[in-house]
Amino acid sequence: MxxxxxxxxxxxxxxxxxxxxxxxxxxxxxxxxxxxxxxxxxxxxxxxxxxxxxxxxxxxxxxxxxxxxxxxxxxxxxxxxxxxxxxxxxxxxxxxxxxxxxxxxxxxxxxxxxxxxxxxxxxxxxxxxxxxxxxxxxxxxxxxxxxxxxxxxxxxxxxxxxxxxxxxxxxxxxxxxxxxxxxxxxxxxxxxxxxxxxxxQPDPEESAMEIVRRYLRAYGPATHQDLARWFALRPPEAREALESLGDEIAQVEVEGRKAYVLAADEGRWPSDPSCVRLLPQYEAYVLGSGPKEVVVPKDTAARVFEHGRGRYEGAVAHQIMLVDGVVSGMWERRERGGKVEIKLESFVKLDSGQTKELEKEVERVGRFYGAEATLSTGKLVGKKR
Known part of the structure; x- marks a missing residue:
């Protein structure tokens, strides 16, 4: 293993x-x-x-x-x-x-x-x-x-x-x-x-198993509980779906947590997760990746809970800053005077390299909307619900 x-x-x-x-x-x-x-x-x-x-x-x-x-x-x-x-x-x-x-x-x-x-x-x-x-x-x-x-x-x-x-x-x-x-x-x-x-349409069971394979490819390692939450299955149904793949899947251990990957992926593991991205609400990476406490740390989850819809939906309710695969901030966007104004609340201190990546992200978001983007930082203000 x-x-x-x-x-x-x-x-x-x-x-x-x-x-x-x-x-x-x-x-x-x-x-x-x-x-x-x-x-x-x-x-x-x-x-x-x-x-x-x-x-x-x-x-x-x-x-x-x-x-x-x-x-x-x-x-x-x-x-x-x-x-x-x-x-x-x-x-x-x-x-x-x-x-x-x-x-x-x-x-x-x-x-x-x-x-x-x-x-x-x-x-x-x-x-x-x-x-x-x-x-x-x-x-x-x-x-x-x-x-x-x-x-x-x-x-x-x-x-x-x-x-x-x-x-x-x-x-x-x-x-x-x-x-x-x-x-x-x-x-x-x-x-x-x-x-x-x-x-x-193709056969429903064969189609569902293909989706399970794709889930493992994009979000693995994953447990049957992770799959159940993502696919809206009961845990026993998710376990049965994984087991039906037989030798197509392999078990791995991630810092004490046992989970499954596609057997074809078992030996393919990069080591550097360096990445700073500004991502939208209902981001697929956050919705599908488990366990939640690894992707959304406890302190981050507590801050998210205080802000707007985060109390009901968690981090997926907000536009997020993802740093090295972990939710590390929230941001808001406002279009004013032909510009895109981005306000960021970071939960971590970025080093110089990460700060440069963030600046590039701000530029990218501006280009996406066809406008110059500016960045300010500070605590986001939202009504508690």
């Missing part, structure tokens, strides 16, 4: 996330490699992608989503909005249908309080409503309820979109361009020419 340090683990995770050396060109590669980018805050997802691609701009990311349509936003991991590479959408939707309630006798219909007949009628109504159309939630609710009954309008109007998730997993719906302040929905086949419906 290999014995590793956390520095080695941070170094490889940073490399796999393209945070040490951003990729050139294809914006889909980092999205694939980090297993999708959480997008409940659209601007955060845009910056997360841009942070991993050399010289990327916000306009380029948006063009990939809404003009070239090579990236697509939909419901995915943990039932949360994610951006995925469009050509992998069927894989991800199939993997989401591997969840236990989809395999149960009554499938997703009963899980959402519907009969099988209601569920099938609902999906058919969404498919018809989005045939060549781009609809807001209100427009979609009106069209669908006109076909299946008023009950559908209430469920679709819910901010949680409880019935939008299963329809997305069935490959019938994804997100279209924003219309004013409102999101819109489209059909993947009509929007981007994608074959994503169930008949065109």
């Amino acid at each position: 290999n014995s590793l340090t956390w520095d080695q683990v941070h170094a490889r995770r940073l490399a796999r996330h393209h945070l040490v050396k951003p990729v050139s060109g294809d914006l889909r590669k980092p999205v694939r490699d980090v297993c999708g980018v959480q997008s409940q805050v659209a601007a955060a997802a845009e910056l997360a992608i841009g942070s991993r691609v050399k010289d990327a701009t916000q306009e380029q990311v948006r063009a990939e989503l809404y003009d070239k349509k090579r990236l697509v936003k939909t419901y995915s991991l943990r039932g949360t909005l994610h951006v995925h590479a469009a050509d992998e959408l069927a894989l991800w939707m199939a993997a989401m249908r591997w969840k236990p309630y989809w395999r149960a006798k009554d499938s997703w219909h009963a899980h959402h309080g519907l009969t099988a007949k209601q569920g099938e009628a609902f999906v058919d109504a969404v498919r018809e409503a989005l045939d060549g159309e781009c609809l807001t939630r209100e427009e979609l609710a009106r069209e669908v309820s006109g076909h299946v009954g008023a009950w559908a309008k209430d469920k679709l109007a819910s901010n949680w979109g409880e019935l939008l998730r299963p329809v997305a997993y069935l490959g019938v719906l994804c997100f279209g361009p924003v219309r004013g302040a409102k999101v819109t929905y489209v059909r993947p086949d009509r929007w981007a020419g994608l074959k994503t419906e169930v008949k065109d």
Whole structure:
């Protein structure tokens, strides 16, 4: 059994996330490699992608989503909005249908309080409503309820979109361009020419196991508890998923903690995690990497808890400074007078080399938004909630 340090683990995770050396060109590669980018805050997802691609701009990311349509936003991991590479959408939707309630006798219909007949009628109504159309939630609710009954309008109007998730997993719906302040929905086949419906999706179990492999590649070493939290599984289900990979995985020990990696990766461990990055809310690296106390140290977690939504969601609720793979500060951005003003609260003292890296990061964030960026430091002020 290999014995590793956390520095080695941070170094490889940073490399796999393209945070040490951003990729050139294809914006889909980092999205694939980090297993999708959480997008409940659209601007955060845009910056997360841009942070991993050399010289990327916000306009380029948006063009990939809404003009070239090579990236697509939909419901995915943990039932949360994610951006995925469009050509992998069927894989991800199939993997989401591997969840236990989809395999149960009554499938997703009963899980959402519907009969099988209601569920099938609902999906058919969404498919018809989005045939060549781009609809807001209100427009979609009106069209669908006109076909299946008023009950559908209430469920679709819910901010949680409880019935939008299963329809997305069935490959019938994804997100279209924003219309004013409102999101819109489209059909993947009509929007981007994608074959994503169930008949065109790969096997759910095989798809889920492929996602588990990708998770280990990007976030390993990982325990079954880490996987359960990330994939929204019960711990026994996550353990079973890991065990099903057999000799494809190997156990390692990281400073006393036993976890799993892909066997093919067992001997590939860089030693230097040097990296200072300014990253957005809901950053994939933080969401997927465990254990949390190693990525977000106790003192940092306490400060995060005091500030805004950190009390409820932890460090992922904030824009963060990542130093050598560890959350080491929070930052805020304001656009004023044609400039991007960045205010940073650092929880650590940066050496001269790290300070230079930070300055480059500030410049990079400015370029992403097409403006000059300035940096100030001090404690961030936010309301306790």
